[in-house]
Amino acid sequence: MSAEAWTETDREAMALALAEAGKAAAAGEVPVGAVLVSAAGEIIGRGRNRREARQDVTAHAELEALREASESAGSWRLDGSRLYVTLEPCHMCAAACRQARVAEIIFATRDPKTGALVSADRLYERPPHFHDPLLREGLEREAASRQLRDFFAALRRRNRRLARQGFSRGVLRDARISGELDRHADVDDDKDNDGSGRH
């Protein structure tokens, strides 16, 4: 997608999603941020990854944004809305977006391991076809990738420091988010994330 395809609204919404991801990183969470924009162009939900803080597997940025929007709208139906998210959604979030009738998902960078839209799966290309959101990707790809790379690099440095100080692998595993290092290893230094694999 060429750069001029993005509107001002697109850019503003993704900038806010990146800011949410930055807050997640500052809190020691994997940096993922999301913003939901209504059909009328208003921001109706924001979210960031808080899985560790809440010890809640559903505390993904996308679901937090959907939850806030549904609370303010008084409805689980969010017809015509657009979700801006810094990382390709997982199956859970992709399914929730479809059920909430989100019209379009715009994501910044791919998640090669758990991305359910174009990477690990193409969920919306399989039945049941039920309010399948449209997809666009690549807006602020570099910034979102850098956030993730920087986060995991800092995590690796911290774990090496702890290892030098004599902490065992078991202790490292217990450290709040050390397990994410393995799961997101190829998001961390993803060499394929250059936009060549456009859907």
Ligand SMILES: [Zn+2]
């Ligand atoms: Zn998710």
